[in-house]
Amino acid sequence: MVSLAAGCGSSDDASSGDTLTLYSGQHEDFAKALASSFESATGTKVEVRAGKDSEMVGQIVEEGDRSKADLILTEEPGPMASLDKQGLLSPVAKDVLALPDQRFVPSTGNWLPVAARARVMFFNPTKIAEDKLPSSILDLTKPEWKGRFAYAPSGAFKSTTAYLINTIGKDKTLEWLKGIKANGVNEQKNGKVRDSVEAGQHEFGLSNHYYWYILAKEKGGEDKLTSRVHYLNNDDAGALMLASGVATLKSSKNQEKAAEFVKWMAAADGGQKVVASETPQIPMVAGVTSAYGLPALDSLTFPKFDQASLDNVDAANDLLKQAGIV
Ligand SMILES: [Fe+2]
Numbered sequence: 001m002v003s004l005a006a007g008c009g010s011s012d013d014a015s016s017g018d019t020l021t022l023y024s025g026q027h028e029d030f031a032k033a034l035a036s037s038f039e040s041a042t043g044t045k046v047e048v049r050a051g052k053d054s055e056m057v058g059q060i061v062e063e064g065d066r067s068k069a070d071l072i073l074t075e076e077p078g079p080m081a082s083l084d085k086q087g088l089l090s091p092v093a094k095d096v097l098a099l100p101d102q103r104f105v106p107s108t109g110n111w112l113p114v115a116a117r118a119r120v121m122f123f124n125p126t127k128i129a130e131d132k133l134p135s136s137i138l139d140l141t142k143p144e145w146k147g148r149f150a151y152a153p154s155g156a157f158k159s160t161t162a163y164l165i166n167t168i169g170k171d172k173t174l175e176w177l178k179g180i181k182a183n184g185v186n187e188q189k190n191g192k193v194r195d196s197v198e199a200g201q202h203e204f205g206l207s208n209h210y211y212w213y214i215l216a217k218e219k220g221g222e223d224k225l226t227s228r229v230h231y232l233n234n235d236d237a238g239a240l241m242l243a244s245g246v247a248t249l250k251s252s253k254n255q256e257k258a259a260e261f262v263k264w265m266a267a268a269d270g271g272q273k274v275v276a277s278e279t280p281q282i283p284m285v286a287g288v289t290s291a292y293g294l295p296a297l298d299s300l301t302f303p304k305f306d307q308a309s310l311d312n313v314d315a316a317n318d319l320l321k322q323a324g325i326v
Pocket of ligand 1: 027075208
């Protein structure tokens with residue numbers, strides 16, 4: 001065999017490794033901002049395939065070893081935890097796992113929490129005073145709350161359901177879901193919960209904190225909105241803090257570069273800076289402050305739990321169906 005330009009072999013090999021493919025269930029603008037910022041920082045291009053968490057996770061499972069995905073970024077811990085449970089994720093390096101707020105690092109160590117999302121109540125102060133709001137979402141099934149609040153069967157609502165299965169059991173969770181369906185108004189999407197509360201159609205609604213901050217920014221400031229955000233600030237399921245996460249797929253042919261992306265996501269001057277500036281989700285690394293005027297993680301009280309424990313998303317989905325919510 002004649003060796004052609006032996007010295008150039010390595011650069012040929014590298015050409016296939018210059019692009020990473022990221023399957024993302026996160027808000028698409030945010031995922032794309034991460035991709036372009038990583039490319040400017042490292043020269044490695046990141047191609048984003050965006051959809052819902054459940055779609056992207058479903059695709060990865062279906063594609064198996066042939067999957068194009070090097071990386072997965074999910075909005076919710078549950079879908080990520082379900083991939084992890086199936087053994088499809090590569091471990092995250094210990095020094096990288098040491099960077100984010102340790103309360104969100106999954107016990108498995110196979111994915112990195114990158115942003116926190118608080119479950120909250122949006123309320124309309126012209127309809128209800130903040131101190132009259134329930135201190136537990138478990139109380140919402142009581143007759144006194146009938147017809148007064150909105151909710152949406154979003155990914156985070158599914159996470160809440162998964163969390164309740166783990167803490168109060170399946171039967172009580174199903175009972176609760178049936179009560180929510182009977183008492184609440186299903187507005188289908190978190191954004192609709194926000195808008196309908198803002199418009200005074202409901203006294204309050206269950207949602208994720210950041211939807212309100214997105215609207216406040218669009219309208220030119222928090223004082224331009226009538227509605228407000230209520231953080232339960234306790235150990236109730238209504239105060240859950242859910243981690244969005246990133247991981248390298250075991251099937252990726254590009255383990256090293258993908259791990260580099262994961263590491264960059266934890267860097268204060270890397271992915272965390274993009275979290276702070278491009279989305280009102282809460283940065284995970286100490287010293288990185290959101291541009292959206294969000295409360296810091298340390299200023300809030302929320303339940304302690306292992307984000308990896310929300311791998312029971314299928315069971316949560318089943319209950320939502322049984323209750324007639326989805
Ligand atoms: Fe969202």
